[in-house]
Amino acid sequence: MATIVVKQIGSPIRRPAIQRETLKGLGLNKMNRTRELEDTPAVRGMVAKIPHLVAIIEEKA
Template sequence: MATIKVKLVKSTIGALPKHRATVEALGLRKIGQVVEKEDNAQMHGMVNKVSHLVKIVE
């Protein structure tokens, strides 16, 4: 199955509680951390919601 790599590029300090929870649900804790997730609609929705905090790594 296809996967995407998501990297946390900005701190969640000052972010909305919903956005913090989304970042935590993605499995990201530290800036610069990269996690590999399944490439499905749910993950794309989560990444789009916090697109100002994360980026997709090729």
């Protein structure tokens, strides 16, 4: 199972509610937190929606 490591690089303060909810859906809520998530189209889509708030720092096969 492939995974990606996602890091929160931006603050959700003064962002639209949908962007805050997307961060929560990824399991992120504080600056510089990282999560290892399954590499699925749904997760990739969530990351693509908020590229200014998160970064993919590692991709594991």
